[in-house]
Each structure stands twice: as C-alpha cells, then as structure tokens.
Amino acid sequence: MPTQARAGVSKKVLKACNRCRSMKVRCSGSQPCNRCTRSNEQCVFAVEEKRVAISERYLRELERRSNFGDHGIVTPGSEQAHVSGVQGGRARARAAASTPGPVRPLASRLTTPHDYANHESVADRPTDDAAQTSSSSGSPFRQNPLVDYDLTFAKAAGRYWYMGPSSSWSFCRRIFALIQQRIPEANCPPDPWNLDGSAFDMHWVPIARNERPDVTNIPPLDYALFLFNTAKFYLGGHFMCLIDESSYMKNLHEFYKDPASKASDCRHWFAQYLLILAFGKAFSSTCKCPSGPPGHQYALRAMRLLPGMAGLPPDTTLAVQVLALAAVYLQSVDMRVGALQYIGQALRTCIVEGWHRHMPADAVGDQHSRLCNNTFWVVYILERELSALFGSPNSIRDEDITAKLPSELDNSANASEMDLHIRLSGLRAEIMNTVYGAGAELQGSLVVNTHAILRGLAKLLGDMNTLLLTRQPVSVNKASRTALRLILGHHHCVVLSTRPTVMCALYIRLDRRQTQTSHAVSLSPAVTSLIQTCVDSAQATLRTLRVLSDEDLLVNIVAEGFLPFQIEDAFSSAFILHLIRFIDSTLISDDAWSENANIAFDRMISKGSMVAPLRLQELRQLERTLSSLSTDLDSTSPMEKTVGHGLLPVSNVLPHETTIDDAGWNFFVRDCLGVLSPREMMDLADQLEMDGAGPMLFEPTL
Structure with a gap:
C-alpha cells in the first residue's frame, strides 16, 4: 500500500506517481501527491502489481x-x-x-x-x-x-x-556468419566449414572379445624401441604419465616373443603399443603422406581395440591410459568429436574407480596410489583442455576432487610443473563457467568475470616465474616441452578470456559500417587495456612459435606441430589479431605477428601436417574478407581509447619491442613468459574492478 508522507519526516515511500518517477524526485505517496497538487497536474499512479524480490x-x-x-x-x-x-x-x-x-x-x-x-x-x-x-x-x-x-x-x-x-573452430564460423549477416553486400566467399574429420577421417569396427587382434605388419623390435623413444621425447612431460615405462617395456619384450598370444591376452596394452607406434611415426616422418598422417594404419588398428562402454575391464589403469592417448591422437587429426568422447569416457572411468578421491597408500599400496593419482591428473588436464577447445562444459567439479596434488606426493620440479598445469586447467574451467557461462544464475558483468580470471592468471604467472626462472637451473627445462606448453597455455587462456570483449568491439565496428557512422567510438580504459592484453599474449604466442621454428629449438617444430595444441595456439592468436587490426589497427604496433604466423604454418604444412592447411585456409579467407571491408571503412576514424576525458596515446598501451634475432634458448628467459609481469596483470585486474561499474563505451560529443 502507498505510504502517506508525514509532516517533518522525510521517509521513502514504496510507491510513486508516474510524474514524480519520470522526474526522479521524491513523491509523497498520497493520491493525488503533494507535488502534482501544487502544480495542478493530473496525478496518475501505475496499476498496482505484486512486487517480488529477484537476485x-x-x-x-x-x-x-x-x-x-x-x-x-x-x-x-x-x-x-x-x-x-x-x-x-x-x-x-x-x-x-x-x-x-x-x-x-x-x-x-x-x-x-x-x-x-x-x-x-x-x-x-x-x-x-x-x-x-x-x-x-x-x-x-x-x-x-x-x-x-x-x-x-x-x-x-x-x-x-x-x-x-x-x-x-566455432568462433571462426560465427565471424564468417556475422559478417555475411550484417554486411550481405560484401559478397563474402562461402564458409569452408572444415567439419570434423575434414583433415582426416577414420572409421573402424570394434573387434569382438573372441576375435584375435591382427599382429601382422609389426615393425622389428629395434625400430619399435626407436618409435617409443621418439614418442616419449615429443609427448614428454605429463603425457608420459599415460605410459608406465617399466610395465610397457616388460610387455613389449614379451610381445615380440609371442605376438599373437600377448596381443590376445593384453588387448589394451596392444592398443597402447599401436598408438605409440602411430605417434612415433608421425613425429619422426619428414615427408607428406597423401593417404593420411604417417603411422595412421597403426592408430586405426588401435581404435578397434579400445575399451567398450559397458562394464569395467580388469586392467582399468591401462584402459584409461589408452583412452586418453586415443583422444590426443584423434584431436591431432582434427577428429574433435571422437577426442571429446574418449577423454570423457576416460574421466568417467576414473570417477567410477574413485581416482578423483585421495587413495591412501596404506589402503591400496604406494605404487598403485601414485599410478592412479598421476593418471587421473593427466586425464583431468586433457579433459579440461579438450572441453574448452570444443566449447563443452566440464565433466567434474573441482569441489568433488580430493586427490592429492603431485607436489604433495613428490617434491620434484616435474611435480611442481604438473601442479601449475592443474591450476591452469582449473582456470580454464573457471573461464568456461563465468566468462562463457550460461543461465540466469551464472550471469554477471563480462568485465567483472574477466577481472576475476585475470587475477587468477596473474597469480599463476608469478608462480610460473618462480619455478621456471629461479627454482630450476638455466640449463634445465626452461625450454622443456612441459614448460613450453605451460607458457603457451597461459597465453591461450588470456586470449580465450578476452575474446568476448573483442567480439563486442567487432559488433560496434560492424554497426558503424552498417549505419555509415563517420565519428569515432571511444572505448573505456578498462576495455582498451583488456583488448591490449589480448594483443600482447597473441603476439607473444606467435613470436614463440616463430623462434621455435627458426632456431629449431625442438629439433623439429613440425613433429611437435602434429599435436593439436600448438596449431590451436597459432590459429587462435592469428585469428584474433586479424579481428583486432580490423577493429582498430592502432592497437597493434607492428605487423611482425602476421609473418610469424605464416612461417609457423608453412613449416608445419611443408612437413605434412594435415590440419595446418585447413587453419591457414580459414585465416586467408578472414584476411581477404576484412581487407575488403577495411577499404570501405578507411574514411571513418578508428576507435579511440580514452582515459578520463582525454585520449590515451597509443604508445602508452603498446607492448614493448622484442627481437627474435639470435634468440636461442635465452628467448624463453627473456620473452616467452609474455609482455605483462604478474604485477602488471594484477594492476589491470584492479583497473577492471574499478572501471567495471562505469561505462564501457564513451559516446563522442558531436
């Protein structure tokens, strides 16, 4: 009911008339109210409706x-x-x-x-x-x-x-569709799509339990050992937790004594063996193979031996390991659906076995406890990463995990690196839940959510600096595969968390193209800094891949490029930089990133990568499309960055200049960790927190 105003008491009323509400002044609540009575105006109250509290x-x-x-x-x-x-x-x-x-x-x-x-x-x-x-x-x-x-x-x-x-992949499709939708007269070429399995498609029928696996065309033992060591070198790091080396070597020698019996008795080990042969061939090959990646025949035979969905195999640990290896292989040949399904099956098997919980050594034995712990954390990391690449929610909450971290069981540097990978995977999940979260209970300010993610990334970056630059000697692991994936993964998380902000700015840019608006659109300091951070991480990623290619720091960048992660890093970084250059070219100080991306992709393609040509095709089409649109937009001013009421000089937001001449291993010390220090990233998060409540877009005065 309306609250009557009492003389000499200033009291907020629960209901105001339409006139007082439109003037945003206090209403007495009476009908007619005091203000309308004095002005001799009609006093109208909105039809009373039930009010409810909402979150x-x-x-x-x-x-x-x-x-x-x-x-x-x-x-x-x-x-x-x-x-x-x-x-x-x-x-x-x-x-x-x-x-x-x-x-x-x-x-x-x-x-x-x-x-x-x-x-x-x-x-x-x-x-x-x-x-x-x-x-x-x-x-x-x-x-x-x-x-x-x-x-x-x-x-x-x-x-x-x-x-x-x-x-x-979806982001690329969205951009092409958005441009075609907003600017149909642009006559953009059709989307190449490059659907799942376009690079290479495998089909197989599982082998029945009573059917003996095919053991023909198996390489000799010495070559099998060479391929194992090649796969071990290039997979490296935590991926090797998917292979119990001592057990594998024991089974390998038994297999070559009696191949048919060993393959029948240990089907999952035989599948693991075939996948290692496939990885080893793919990593060691230096030529193109028109029928598929080198060694794919071994992978196809392995897929027929993978664990089924019903029941649990007697060798559950080996079954989970081979499922995870199969997921990595399928993702490497751009069969993303199969990869997500197999890593999901591996994680669910871990949950059924209880590996996500702490397994006391005195209850299950120290060796079994460590093996299950290591296997679970590798599956956890892969599931988080493949889910983010697919755009899928994660399958397990961190609140339900009580398994000990690797560093709690082992005080080695490798265990500490694994801890950082686990934390990075947790941040990926947080990005999916907040920045990319759906549903009313997950909605909030994009800037606020990004601010929280950047705080976590800043803390992680500080710990990465501590581990890679102080704890380990200069000659050890600064450019190791584990450290490299950790650093590039950190940059990818920055790009992933800031990509929606770039998309928002792209909408504004395309709207200006539609409405023929000639004045500049001024972005707030928070948005400008956010996009600039995305630029910095994307450029750092491409510089890193360029140096790896030029200096041959990984012995063969193409071998590493068979794995899906560096192709994803190169593609997502180059794609977002093309968009930012179209939105506002002043945000990018130098175009060396384009050459860096081209060189990295060319090296991968020249050595037979089947996925790199598809990603390069999409980049080329985006570049041509945006170039044609930029010609029409040259007459308009680029977006402006503002601080307070004035323009922010471009030099204040550009990353520092770096050179890749004679980079060598020191490149990782000097530049691979990125252009923002942990303190600078934390300062940016603080700026977003302060500016998040304010306007993100300043309308210019005409």
Whole structure:
C-alpha cells in the first residue's frame, strides 16, 4: 500500500506517481501527491502489481537479453520469439540448478527453487526499479555475445552443428556468419566449414572379445624401441604419465616373443603399443603422406581395440591410459568429436574407480596410489583442455576432487610443473563457467568475470616465474616441452578470456559500417587495456612459435606441430589479431605477428601436417574478407581509447619491442613468459574492478 508522507519526516515511500518517477524526485505517496497538487497536474499512479524480490544475477540476465536485442545479436523477430528466448533461459537455469556443473564459486553454484519461482513472476515484466537499472547499464560490453544467441546453431552438410562458445573452430564460423549477416553486400566467399574429420577421417569396427587382434605388419623390435623413444621425447612431460615405462617395456619384450598370444591376452596394452607406434611415426616422418598422417594404419588398428562402454575391464589403469592417448591422437587429426568422447569416457572411468578421491597408500599400496593419482591428473588436464577447445562444459567439479596434488606426493620440479598445469586447467574451467557461462544464475558483468580470471592468471604467472626462472637451473627445462606448453597455455587462456570483449568491439565496428557512422567510438580504459592484453599474449604466442621454428629449438617444430595444441595456439592468436587490426589497427604496433604466423604454418604444412592447411585456409579467407571491408571503412576514424576525458596515446598501451634475432634458448628467459609481469596483470585486474561499474563505451560529443 502507498505510504502517506508525514509532516517533518522525510521517509521513502514504496510507491510513486508516474510524474514524480519520470522526474526522479521524491513523491509523497498520497493520491493525488503533494507535488502534482501544487502544480495542478493530473496525478496518475501505475496499476498496482505484486512486487517480488529477484537476485542480482537474474536482473543481469534480463539486461543481457535487452542489450543483445538492441545490438542485433538476436535476430529481430516477433515478441513471441523474445518470450521464447527468455523461457529458454529459464529452462537452462533450471537444468543448471539440478545438474552438477563444472567448478565455480559455491555462492554462484547453487540457486534455490524459490529463486526461480520469483524469476517466473517477473520474466515478462520486470519491476520499474529493475527497468531503470537496466536502462542505466546497457553497455554492449556487459555480457558475452558468444553465449546463447542466434548463431549458437548453424546448418551445414544437412544437419545442425552446435557452435560451442569457447571453440576456436566455432568462433571462426560465427565471424564468417556475422559478417555475411550484417554486411550481405560484401559478397563474402562461402564458409569452408572444415567439419570434423575434414583433415582426416577414420572409421573402424570394434573387434569382438573372441576375435584375435591382427599382429601382422609389426615393425622389428629395434625400430619399435626407436618409435617409443621418439614418442616419449615429443609427448614428454605429463603425457608420459599415460605410459608406465617399466610395465610397457616388460610387455613389449614379451610381445615380440609371442605376438599373437600377448596381443590376445593384453588387448589394451596392444592398443597402447599401436598408438605409440602411430605417434612415433608421425613425429619422426619428414615427408607428406597423401593417404593420411604417417603411422595412421597403426592408430586405426588401435581404435578397434579400445575399451567398450559397458562394464569395467580388469586392467582399468591401462584402459584409461589408452583412452586418453586415443583422444590426443584423434584431436591431432582434427577428429574433435571422437577426442571429446574418449577423454570423457576416460574421466568417467576414473570417477567410477574413485581416482578423483585421495587413495591412501596404506589402503591400496604406494605404487598403485601414485599410478592412479598421476593418471587421473593427466586425464583431468586433457579433459579440461579438450572441453574448452570444443566449447563443452566440464565433466567434474573441482569441489568433488580430493586427490592429492603431485607436489604433495613428490617434491620434484616435474611435480611442481604438473601442479601449475592443474591450476591452469582449473582456470580454464573457471573461464568456461563465468566468462562463457550460461543461465540466469551464472550471469554477471563480462568485465567483472574477466577481472576475476585475470587475477587468477596473474597469480599463476608469478608462480610460473618462480619455478621456471629461479627454482630450476638455466640449463634445465626452461625450454622443456612441459614448460613450453605451460607458457603457451597461459597465453591461450588470456586470449580465450578476452575474446568476448573483442567480439563486442567487432559488433560496434560492424554497426558503424552498417549505419555509415563517420565519428569515432571511444572505448573505456578498462576495455582498451583488456583488448591490449589480448594483443600482447597473441603476439607473444606467435613470436614463440616463430623462434621455435627458426632456431629449431625442438629439433623439429613440425613433429611437435602434429599435436593439436600448438596449431590451436597459432590459429587462435592469428585469428584474433586479424579481428583486432580490423577493429582498430592502432592497437597493434607492428605487423611482425602476421609473418610469424605464416612461417609457423608453412613449416608445419611443408612437413605434412594435415590440419595446418585447413587453419591457414580459414585465416586467408578472414584476411581477404576484412581487407575488403577495411577499404570501405578507411574514411571513418578508428576507435579511440580514452582515459578520463582525454585520449590515451597509443604508445602508452603498446607492448614493448622484442627481437627474435639470435634468440636461442635465452628467448624463453627473456620473452616467452609474455609482455605483462604478474604485477602488471594484477594492476589491470584492479583497473577492471574499478572501471567495471562505469561505462564501457564513451559516446563522442558531436
């Protein structure tokens, strides 16, 4: 009920008339109110409706949908289409509330049914206060445009494909579709798509339990040992936890004494053996093979021996290890669906066996406890990484894991490096849950979520510096495969977490192209710094890959390039830099990154990589498309960066200059860790925290 004003008492009322509300002044609450009576104006109160309390996160969800509609992210349509979108969001929220999700803070992980009942009450008509809040914070940088909008599903090859929000493959498809949608007159060439299995496709039929595996065309023992050592060298680091070397060598010698019997009795070991042969051939080959990657015949035979879905094999540890190796191989030949399914099966088997829990040595034995612990953490790291590459949610929450970290069982440098990989994997999951999170209970400011991720990355970067630059001697492991993957993985997380901000800026740039706007759009310092951080990490990634290629620091960069991770690093970095150059070329100080990317891809292609040509084709098409659009946009001013009310000089946000001449191993000490120190990254996170509540886009004065 309206609250009557009492003389001499200033009291907030629960209801105000329309005139006082529009003037944003205090209303007496009487009808007619005192102000309208004095002005002799008609006093009208809005029809009284039931008010309910809603969570701030749900309010942000309403703002997100409103903002997306205003900026063309949702295809314009009828009111019914909008209502369906809101109802779809509620359905996703209910599913998220009832299903164990990936790791995220406990407070944001649980939402009560009562909250959702309140959401239902205001879904179609938010309260006046909520509407006012929404109108005051309608920045295009508030929400991630890659999550749940009209390009979430796309049709190709006669079926619909899910565009995972964090997938680089999906991001490429979204960009091509967005340009075609916004600027149809650009006559962009058709999307090459490069669907799953386009690089190389394998089909197999599992071998029945009573069928003997094929043991023909097996290399001699000495060559098998050479391929094992080659695979061991290039897989390296924590991947070698997927192979128990002493057990493998024992089985290997037994196999060559009686191949048929050993293959029948130890089918999963035989599958592991075949996969190691396939990896060894792929790593050691220096020529192209038109029929597929060298050694793929061994991999195909191994796939037929993989564990089935029903029941548990007697040798569970070996079964999990071979499933993980199969996932890495399939991802390496761009069969992403199969890779995700097999690593998911490996992780679920770990959970069934209880390896995600601490296994006391006095209960199961020290050797078995360590073997299961190491295997679980490698599967955990791979599942996090492959899920992010696919755009899929993670399969286990960190809150449910009590397994001891490697450093708690072993005080070696390798165990410390493994700890850092585990922490990086946890940050990947946090990126998926916050920056790329879906559902009302997960919605919030994009800048705030990115701020939290950058804080975690800054802390991790400091610990990486401590381990790689102080704890280990100069001659040991600064350029090791484990350290290299850790450093490039850190840069990839920076690019992944800042990619939505770049996408928001791209929408603005394309909107200017549509509306023929000639004035500049000024970005806030927070957004400018965020995009600049993305530029820095992407350039550092490409510089690193260029040096590895030029200096031959990995003996053969192409062998390392068979694995999917460096191709992904090169592609995602070059792709985002092309977009940023189109958005605002002043954010990139030098174009050496383009040459660095070309050299890295050319080296991989020249030695037979089957995936690199597809990624390079997509980069070439993006470059041609953006170049044609840039010609039309040359008459307009680039986006401006502002600090306070003035322009921020470009020199203040550019990364420091680096040279790759005579880099050698010292490159890792000087430049591989990136251009931002942990303190600088933390300062950026603080700036985002301070600026996150303010406008992300400054409208210029005309």
